[in-house]
Amino acid sequence: xxxxxxxxxxxxxDASNKSIFHSSRIVSEPIIDEISQILNKAEVVFVxxxxxxxxxxxxxxxxxxxxxxxxxxxxxYLNDHGKLKCPICGQTAKPEDNCPKCKNKxxxxxxIGINRLFxxxxxxxxxxxxxxxxxxxxxxxxxxxxxxxxxxxRGIVVCSINFFKTAKFNENTALLVFLNPDKTxxxxxxxxxxxxxxxxxxVISRDYKIMLQTKYPDNEIIKLAVKNNYQKMKKNELxxxxxxxxxxxxxxxxxxxxxxxxxxxxxxxQKLLNNLAELNFEFPxxxxxxxxxxEKIRDQYRFNLVVGFKDQKIKNHPHFxxxxxxxxxxxxxxxxxxxxxx
Ligand SMILES: [Zn+2]
Ligand SMILES: [Zn+2]
Numbered sequence: 001x002x003x004x005x006x007x008x009x010x011x012x013x014d015a016s017n018k019s020i021f022h023s024s025r026i027v028s029e030p031i032i033d034e035i036s037q038i039l040n041k042a043e044v045v046f047v048x049x050x051x052x053x054x055x056x057x058x059x060x061x062x063x064x065x066x067x068x069x070x071x072x073x074x075x076x077y078l079n080d081h082g083k084l085k086c087p088i089c090g091q092t093a094k095p096e097d098n099c100p101k102c103k104n105k106x107x108x109x110x111x112i113g114i115n116r117l118f119x120x121x122x123x124x125x126x127x128x129x130x131x132x133x134x135x136x137x138x139x140x141x142x143x144x145x146x147x148x149x150x151x152x153x154r155g156i157v158v159c160s161i162n163f164f165k166t167a168k169f170n171e172n173t174a175l176l177v178f179l180n181p182d183k184t185x186x187x188x189x190x191x192x193x194x195x196x197x198x199x200x201x202x203v204i205s206r207d208y209k210i211m212l213q214t215k216y217p218d219n220e221i222i223k224l225a226v227k228n229n230y231q232k233m234k235k236n237e238l239x240x241x242x243x244x245x246x247x248x249x250x251x252x253x254x255x256x257x258x259x260x261x262x263x264x265x266x267x268x269x270q271k272l273l274n275n276l277a278e279l280n281f282e283f284p285x286x287x288x289x290x291x292x293x294x295e296k297i298r299d300q301y302r303f304n305l306v307v308g309f310k311d312q313k314i315k316n317h318p319h320f321x322x323x324x325x326x327x328x329x330x331x332x333x334x335x336x337x338x339x340x341x342x
Pocket of ligand 2: 070232
């Protein structure tokens with residue numbers, strides 16, 4: 001039997017409105033109600049989020065301390081084994097019982113990790129079948145999980161958002177819920193809005209009823225994605241890119257200097273800037289050295305410098321060719337048409 005598919009976005013829930021949370025701190029009541037109704041009709045619900053592990057970070061309730069990976073200068077997230085894990089280098093640490101800074105006993109977990117969502121769904125619907133599929137499964141295990149999902153007649157599947165993109169949903173599917181698309185929404189990169197648009201629009205365009213829970217329902221890009229308004233997003237983005245002298249109107253080269261010592265990485269990129277200045281070439285865009293994001297990865301400090309140009313003339317400038325050649329000696333990465341400026 002083929003179910004009736006609803007070809008429209010259904011509901012956007014404002015996660016900053018505390019009054020819509022009753023039975024759960026992370027899943028709002030309208031979503032819980034909708035899931036209950038769907039389960040009563042013996043159908044299947046997919047609930048996805050884009051955060052790995054249990055939560056995005058561990059925060060001291062008193063002083064706000066967040067443990068970070070010393071090698072990468074990034075917050076640890078809490079993985080599915082309850083360990084703190086670096087999202088970049090994978091280094092793990094045991095969460096301490098008390099805050100290492102102020103010795104406070106109470107800590108809170110921020111963000112909805114997929115494993116936390118799985119426990120929450122089992123708690124909210126103890127009598128229902130709740131399946132789980134993360135991203136780190138080996139292909140054989142994954143196949144087994146997918147087969148289990150396809151055979152599910154009634155129940156809940158907790159998955160990563162990437163699964164939404166590729167999934168074959170089983171024929172009993174009635175609802176997709178996307179919780180917390182907010183991660184990476186405000187990354188200060190030139191294409192972060194476009195990427196966020198794609199992430200949400202890919203879910204929205206699936207042929208099912210959709211519910212989205214976000215802290216930023218009024219954010220322009222979320223609104224456009226929800227309406228599947230690609231033309232408007234494209235128009236807005238192109239205007240910003242044109243004004244910002246960015247691709248596709250300009251070509252970019254990102255130089256990244258790395259070193260175990262912060263001052264050395266900085267000095268390398270500063271020297272490169274001086275060399276570029278000596279070319280007497282007017283780059284329409286020249287972003288002066290700035291720390292990469294994250295600033296440190298695997299004990300290496302990283303600094304960027306970006307130049308933009310309209311035509312390819314600069315590439316034939318003999319001294320520019322020398323500069324590029326010299327970069328490999330200095331171990332400076334040269335990224336032509338970079339996908340990220342961070
Ligand atoms: Zn503390
Ligand atoms: Zn790390």
